[in-house]
Amino acid sequence: MSKSVCLETRELKFSYPDGPTALHGISLDVKRGDFVAVIGQNGSGKTTLAKHFNGLLRPDAGKVCLFGEDIASRNVSQLAQDVGYVFQNPDHQIFSATVREEIDFGPRNLGCSNDKVDRRTEEAIEYFGLGNFADCQPAVLGFGLRRKVSIAAVYAMKTPVLILDEPTSGLDLKSTNELMAVISELHRLEHTIILITHDMRVVAEYVPHCMVMRGGEILAHDETREIFKNSELLLETQIAVPQISELGNRMTPYGMPDDVLTVPEFADEYSRILSGLEEGKKSADRR
Amino acid sequence: MSEIVRIDGLGYAYPPIDLDGRREWVLRDINLEIHAGEFVSIMGATGVGKTTLCLALNGIVPNSTGGTIRGDVYIDGLNTKRHPVSDLAQHVGVVFQEPETQLFNVSVEAEIAFGLESLGLPAIEIGERITWALSVVGMTEFRQRSPFKLSGGQKQRVAIASILAMAPKILVLDEPTASLDPVGKTEVFSIVRELRQKHGITIVMVEHESERIAEFSDRVIVLGNGTVQMASSPADVFSKVNEMRTLGLSIPQVSELADRLNRTNNTEYVFTQLEEAYSELTGSGNLVRRISG
Numbered sequence: 107m108s109k110s111v112c113l114e115t116r117e118l119k120f121s122y123p124d125g126p127t128a129l130h131g132i133s134l135d136v137k138r139g140d141f142v143a144v145i146g147q148n149g150s151g152k153t154t155l156a157k158h159f160n161g162l163l164r165p166d167a168g169k170v171c172l173f174g175e176d177i178a179s180r181n182v183s184q185l186a187q188d189v190g191y192v193f194q195n196p197d198h199q200i201f202s203a204t205v206r207e208e209i210d211f212g213p214r215n216l217g218c219s220n221d222k223v224d225r226r227t228e229e230a231i232e233y234f235g236l237g238n239f240a241d242c243q244p245a246v247l248g249f250g251l252r253r254k255v256s257i258a259a260v261y262a263m264k265t266p267v268l269i270l271d272e273p274t275s276g277l278d279l280k281s282t283n284e285l286m287a288v289i290s291e292l293h294r295l296e297h298t299i300i301l302i303t304h305d306m307r308v309v310a311e312y313v314p315h316c317m318v319m320r321g322g323e324i325l326a327h328d329e330t331r332e333i334f335k336n337s338e339l340l341l342e343t344q345i346a347v348p349q350i351s352e353l354g355n356r357m358t359p360y361g362m363p364d365d366v367l368t369v370p371e372f373a374d375e376y377s378r379i380l381s382g383l384e385e386g387k388k389s390a391d392r393r
Numbered sequence: 394m395s396e397i398v399r400i401d402g403l404g405y406a407y408p409p410i411d412l413d414g415r416r417e418w419v420l421r422d423i424n425l426e427i428h429a430g431e432f433v434s435i436m437g438a439t440g441v442g443k444t445t446l447c448l449a450l451n452g453i454v455p456n457s458t459g460g461t462i463r464g465d466v467y468i469d470g471l472n473t474k475r476h477p478v479s480d481l482a483q484h485v486g487v488v489f490q491e492p493e494t495q496l497f498n499v500s501v502e503a504e505i506a507f508g509l510e511s512l513g514l515p516a517i518e519i520g521e522r523i524t525w526a527l528s529v530v531g532m533t534e535f536r537q538r539s540p541f542k543l544s545g546g547q548k549q550r551v552a553i554a555s556i557l558a559m560a561p562k563i564l565v566l567d568e569p570t571a572s573l574d575p576v577g578k579t580e581v582f583s584i585v586r587e588l589r590q591k592h593g594i595t596i597v598m599v600e601h602e603s604e605r606i607a608e609f610s611d612r613v614i615v616l617g618n619g620t621v622q623m624a625s626s627p628a629d630v631f632s633k634v635n636e637m638r639t640l641g642l643s644i645p646q647v648s649e650l651a652d653r654l655n656r657t658n659n660t661e662y663v664f665t666q667l668e669e670a671y672s673e674l675t676g677s678g679n680l681v682r683r684i685s686g
Binding site for chain 2 (some may be wrong): 352
């Protein structure tokens with residue numbers, strides 16, 4: 107089954123005023139329903155690229171297409187119907203007096219009927235477990251909760267494309283796993299998701315595809331499993347794979363596959379190697 | 394080893410924000426001793442009071458924040474309730490998560506001089522301390538630069554230098570690398586390690602990244618419910634897999650692996666670092682290397 111293209115860029119170039127070139131002619135395709143992590147060091151162009159997908163930034167040259175159509179003629183609020191954007195810092199996004207108002211702003215602004223606005227708002231509040239805080243002022247909530255509010259507000263807009271800029275930074279393990287479960291569920295519901303992150307454990311456990319950026323270019327776009335075994339690429343881009351993948355890579359001379367992503371995978375492979383050795387010993391004894 | 398930090402029954406509640414004046418105890422009953430020269434990491438879920446504890450170590454809590462405190466904190470023998478923050482600053486320095494919030498001067502040099510001038514030190518000594526602090530964090534050539542044009546890792550190194558220049562015996566770092574990329578994280582962690590090894594500074598660091606904690610710390614303090622839930626070696630803490638999961642905290646992947654293998658293969662592995670796992674799993678004829686050389 108070949109999926110249709112959702113987002114594409116062709117020879118996209120961009121420089122900030124008075125700055126060096128930030129994006130050097132990027133061409134990429136993201137298919138409908140894909141879940142892609144954008145990884146790379148700070149300053150590699152991840153956020154700059156993502157801001158072209160919802161029109162916050164416009165290319166100096168080249169083009170950006172959404173569902174096959176150039177977005178140059180659509181303004182940011184028109185694009186907001188299709189592309190949701192969760193900012194890296196929730197405080198750059200949150201502006202309403204209560205959590206409920208923050209969340210219902212999006213669907214209301216899209217021109218939904220009152221009924222629909224209420225339905226979507228309540229659903230988002232419930233989905234993100236914000237029921238107890240719906241009438242609170244966002245500013246009094248802790249960082250993890252403010253982060254959830256900022257994502258719930260974008261979720262309520264039900265856009266087919268969702269871009270999240272480092273949504274798990276500053277969250278503890280429990281909140282990270284809760285959030286990633288929600289994002290994975292949105293992926294299952296066929297939203298196209300682009301996740302900018304430094305957390306390689308999150309990428310290994312949840313995100314099937316990766317784009318690797320460095321110096322305003324995309325060096326690779328492939329399955330996460332393929333990216334994480336490309337040690338040359340990782341060294342070049344100074345990306346540290348999860349510890350368990352590194353241990354797996356070290357142990358390939360002992361029969362460990364070179365593309366282990368998670369602890370359970372490693373444990374299974376290790377047991378398989380051990381039982382292979384047992385079998386070998388037994389058959390040698392028999393002889 | 395002598396204790397340089399002693400916390401006896403510390404409880405703390407910020408001034409109430411709601412009208413009925415209810416007090417909420419962020420810290421309930423913290424008891425802890427930290428020895429001179431130790432490297433201690435503090436873990437705890439979001440909202441558990443890690444930052445509040447850091448601020449209690451340099452007296453900002455409660456001297457500047459108000460609120461209600463019970464119990465005592467002694468820094469280098471000084472009770473934080475009886476000494477102003479400015480006195481305590483010469484014994485303990487705190488580095489925060491976002492370097493931007495601490496940097497505000499036009500040059501790196503002015504940034505570091507700021508704290509020293511407030512101590513009333515002679516100009517020559519200020520100059521010497523700046524030179525020393527910048528060399529420790531490897532930022533000597535950035536002395537005249539604007540702090541705002543530096544990378545995240547470099548900004549955090551300047552923030553650390555400005556604290557170091559005050560010559561504290563204890564350095565408290567509150568998630569110093571949370572906003573940095575992996576390269577910046579490595580810069581900061583290696584400097585912190587050096588401060589302890591070469592300069593004997595006691596390190597208290599709040600961190601989420603268990604794999605870094607395992608690599609650097611002598612002891613891990615786990616906070617939960619306003620109290621110290623665990624205070625032990627990384628090996629001890631990270632083999633308590635279920636407790637850590639319940640507290641919502643991460644452990645190194647190799648520690649998770651050890652737990653999983655122990656349950657299925659009847660082994661007794663304790664791993665906190667990659668090297669340990671590698672040598673245990675491949676050593677003593679466990680596995681056969683397929684390709685020699």
